[in-house]
Amino acid sequence: MGKLNNIDNPNNINSSDTLSLEFVSEHALSIPSFKMLDASGKMYKGAMKSTMDKKTALRIYATMRFVRVLDERMLAAQRQGRISFYMQCLGEEAAVTASAAALEDKDMIFAQYREQAALAYRGFSLENFMNQNFSNEKDLGKGRQMPIHYGSKELNYMTISSPLGTQIPQATGYAYGQKLDGEGACSICYFGEGAASEGDFHAGLNMAAVHKAPVLFFARNNGYAISTPASEQFKGDGIACRGVGYGMKAIRVDGVDALAVYEAVKMARDYAVTNNEPVLIESIAYRLAAHSSSDDPSGYRSKDEEENFRENCPIARFKSYLLKQGWLDEAQDEKAKDEIRQQVLDALKTSEKIEVPALEELVTDVYEQVPPHLQRQYEQLKQHIIKYPEAYPATAARIVSNTQEAK
Amino acid sequence: MAKMNMLQAINSALSIAMEENKRSCVFGEDVGHFGGVFRATSGLQEKFGKERVFNTPLVEQGIMGFANGLAALGYTTIAEIQFADYIFPAFDQIVNETAKFRYRSGNEFNVGNLVIRTPYGGGIAGGLYHSQSPEAYFAHTPGLQLVFPRNAYQAKGLLTSCIESNDPVIFFEPKRLYRASVGEVPEEKYSIPLGKAEVVKQGSDISLLAWGAQVEIIEKAAAMAEQEGISCEIIDLRTVLPWDVETVVNSVLKTGRLIVSQEAPVTAGFASEISATIQQECFLHLESPIDRVCGLDTPYPLAHEKEYMADHLKVYEAIKRSVNY
Ligand SMILES: Cc1ncc(C[n+]2csc(CCOP(=O)(O)OP(=O)(O)O)c2C)c(N)n1
Ligand SMILES: [Mg+2]
Numbered sequence: 001m002g003k004l005n006n007i008d009n010p011n012n013i014n015s016s017d018t019l020s021l022e023f024v025s026e027h028a029l030s031i032p033s034f035k036m037l038d039a040s041g042k043m044y045k046g047a048m049k050s051t052m053d054k055k056t057a058l059r060i061y062a063t064m065r066f067v068r069v070l071d072e073r074m075l076a077a078q079r080q081g082r083i084s085f086y087m088q089c090l091g092e093e094a095a096v097t098a099s100a101a102a103l104e105d106k107d108m109i110f111a112q113y114r115e116q117a118a119l120a121y122r123g124f125s126l127e128n129f130m131n132q133n134f135s136n137e138k139d140l141g142k143g144r145q146m147p148i149h150y151g152s153k154e155l156n157y158m159t160i161s162s163p164l165g166t167q168i169p170q171a172t173g174y175a176y177g178q179k180l181d182g183e184g185a186c187s188i189c190y191f192g193e194g195a196a197s198e199g200d201f202h203a204g205l206n207m208a209a210v211h212k213a214p215v216l217f218f219a220r221n222n223g224y225a226i227s228t229p230a231s232e233q234f235k236g237d238g239i240a241c242r243g244v245g246y247g248m249k250a251i252r253v254d255g256v257d258a259l260a261v262y263e264a265v266k267m268a269r270d271y272a273v274t275n276n277e278p279v280l281i282e283s284i285a286y287r288l289a290a291h292s293s294s295d296d297p298s299g300y301r302s303k304d305e306e307e308n309f310r311e312n313c314p315i316a317r318f319k320s321y322l323l324k325q326g327w328l329d330e331a332q333d334e335k336a337k338d339e340i341r342q343q344v345l346d347a348l349k350t351s352e353k354i355e356v357p358a359l360e361e362l363v364t365d366v367y368e369q370v371p372p373h374l375q376r377q378y379e380q381l382k383q384h385i386i387k388y389p390e391a392y393p394a395t396a397a398r399i400v401s402n403t404q405e406a407k
Numbered sequence: 408m409a410k411m412n413m414l415q416a417i418n419s420a421l422s423i424a425m426e427e428n429k430r431s432c433v434f435g436e437d438v439g440h441f442g443g444v445f446r447a448t449s450g451l452q453e454k455f456g457k458e459r460v461f462n463t464p465l466v467e468q469g470i471m472g473f474a475n476g477l478a479a480l481g482y483t484t485i486a487e488i489q490f491a492d493y494i495f496p497a498f499d500q501i502v503n504e505t506a507k508f509r510y511r512s513g514n515e516f517n518v519g520n521l522v523i524r525t526p527y528g529g530g531i532a533g534g535l536y537h538s539q540s541p542e543a544y545f546a547h548t549p550g551l552q553l554v555f556p557r558n559a560y561q562a563k564g565l566l567t568s569c570i571e572s573n574d575p576v577i578f579f580e581p582k583r584l585y586r587a588s589v590g591e592v593p594e595e596k597y598s599i600p601l602g603k604a605e606v607v608k609q610g611s612d613i614s615l616l617a618w619g620a621q622v623e624i625i626e627k628a629a630a631m632a633e634q635e636g637i638s639c640e641i642i643d644l645r646t647v648l649p650w651d652v653e654t655v656v657n658s659v660l661k662t663g664r665l666i667v668s669q670e671a672p673v674t675a676g677f678a679s680e681i682s683a684t685i686q687q688e689c690f691l692h693l694e695s696p697i698d699r700v701c702g703l704d705t706p707y708p709l710a711h712e713k714e715y716m717a718d719h720l721k722v723y724e725a726i727k728r729s730v731n732y
Contacts, residue, residue: 084709145709199466225437228437300440357710381703
């Protein structure tokens with residue numbers, strides 16, 4: 001009978017019997033937060049020995065700082081009306097960057113939207129970031145999605161989708177395929193503590209455990225889902241405790257501590273790939289910025305609360321660690337920062353002058369080939385634009401000049 | 408009367424309903440203390456308390472399942488889905504549960520006290536997932552009512568009727584007009600009947616039909632056409648399901664021409680349903696083919712939003728085509 005025989009344990013439970021009538025407490029499980037660096041960037045006494053080499057450390061640092069500058073600049077650009085929307089990852093730079101650093105390039109990244117640092121770590125160019133934000137014809141996504149919805153096949157970074165939680169079961173399926181391929185790759189899936197309430201979270205984690213998919217579920221618990229505090233989002237102990245419910249390994253980590261995040265994700269990756277099992281990682285940090293450029297947090301939290309967390313800057317903490325290590329030179333660092341600012345500004349100016357995608361891109365990629373009905377709609381639209389060029393300034397000039405050339 | 412924008416008008420309708428009926432709840436993502444991402448429920452938690460006005464966890468299927476349960480007990484249940492683009496995780500609860508509650512139980516149970524409020528539509532640089540008009544998916548589901556206000560005044564009156572209706576409703580709020588539509592709105596309670604289209608302007612040459620934010624577009628096109636001496640009758644459908652066939656038929660019998668305009672993609676949109684019915688009812692009176700001016704059959708784009716939209720110029724061109732047929 002072998003595996004089909006469920007005579008012993010048809011309910012698939014693992015328990016002993018008891019004669020005492022009592023509940024298991026909702027607090028039966030309390031998961032500690034793994035740390036290495038204290039707030040001043042000093043190693044805790046008794047902390048585990050870091051395995052992060054100097055090169056990786058400096059790359060993480062450079063990425064975090066780049067993203068901080070990019071975020072500041074792009075939010076300002078949004079305020080000036082140059083782009084329509086933006087989202088910062090202020091306060092979560094270490095969680096996202098150091099987790100990405102613990103992966104291999106062949107590993108797939110499924111992000112939610114606040115993980116530009118993971119993409120930057122992989123080497124997405126400044127121009128690519130800009131072109132996406134300006135929805136111009138050089139945007140890899142062809143100007144179709146709102147700003148910050150990045151994606152790159154080359155860098156194994158799945159294009160962002162706004163509907164929350166949808167990437168979670170997708171990461172499971174993708175990782176299952178990676179297991180079948182047997183090349184030792186895995187997927188990481190980022191999501192917020194808010195998105196973890198979606199049904200897709202349950203589906204994705206349960207299926208990953210049942211089907212043994214090497215996927216790292218990286219929950220960014222940053223305290224808020226827009227205005228909704230984590231205390232109104234769930235009653236359990238954060239997100240990490242749910243791993244036990246699904247039968248997978250879990251770990252909680254201080255998301256402001258780049259060293260700790262790196263070690264936690266490295267261990268999780270090793271475990272996932274070696275055993276073909278998912279791991280749930282919960283990072284604890286604070287969403288310091290507004291939810292997005294459309295949001296004003298003064299309607300739901302106090303300035304005092306924000307100031308309290310502002311001191312807890314992941315970049316500052318990691319920087320003082322690097323200085324203590326003698327891996328970073330303060331003066332050079334300042335100079336580099338100015339250079340990045342200038343590069344970002346220059347790239348922005350270049351990018352905003354690039355044209356919007358050609359009108360054809362409106363109807364391509366709906367299917368692999370443009371079907372006849374859509375081709376017809378496109379031709380009609382083109383004629384319409386030629387008739388009313390002032391009403392469609394973004395595309396009219398090019399259509400009119402192309403049509404004249406054809407004549 | 409007071410000057411109100413559409414958000415204030417909606418807020419006023421909700422506030423009056425909650426005042427009148429203690430067995431009523433308003434909930435959804437961020438609707439509690441913060442008052443919703445568009446602030447439509449602003450101040451309601453302060454007025455009616457956290458038990459009746461609250462944030463839910465971020466789970467649309469949960470919101471709608473919870474709403475079905477609460478409504479089944481008889482509570483006036485007003486659930487918000489933050490964007491119509493995010494209603495799909497709740498599709499099963501709405502299509503298989505909400506819509507069929509009464510029928511499948513032989514009227515033992517119903518969720519008639521349920522209203523789902525959701526902002527819909529484009530024109531706000533929202534790209535694929537903050538712009539959709541998903542009414543056609545729901546229009547294919549017997550048991551639901553679909554209601555669209557075109558301005559602040561309509562919003563309050565129609566929402567009041569939705570809340571009082573004994574059948575479940577999805578109330579689609581044109582978010583492009585939330586703040587843009589400002590008008591005189593009575594502070595006291597009033598209602599506008601469901602299932603009734605409104606002839607917004609009489610005309611004799613052609614009938615133009617739309618709902619929600621698109622009414623403004625056909626009005627603009629009509630103004631252009633009038634300049635050329637074409638007299639347009641403008642109809643706001645207001646309730647997409649079940650829809651007011653009679654008002655539209657009477658108009659087309661008079662004008663002999665019809666253009667239906669919707670924001671959503673043209674294929675299998677509700678405009679197609681209307682066209683089919685009207686050609687059947689008015690076949691011998693039609694002077695030209697019924698036309699649909701709609702979104703393209705693509706996802707909702709960002710950079711090409713202007714080009715994609717069924718704007719007033721496209722409607723105007725259709726009017727001329729129809730009149731010169
Ligand atoms: C299915 C779905 N519902 C609602 C939204 C609207 N929305 C966008 S972000 C957000 C909050 C997400 O919070 P969280 O998951 O904690 O991520 P964070 O923004 O904190 O990084 C909401 C409700 C959405 N995008 N998708
Ligand atoms: Mg969050």
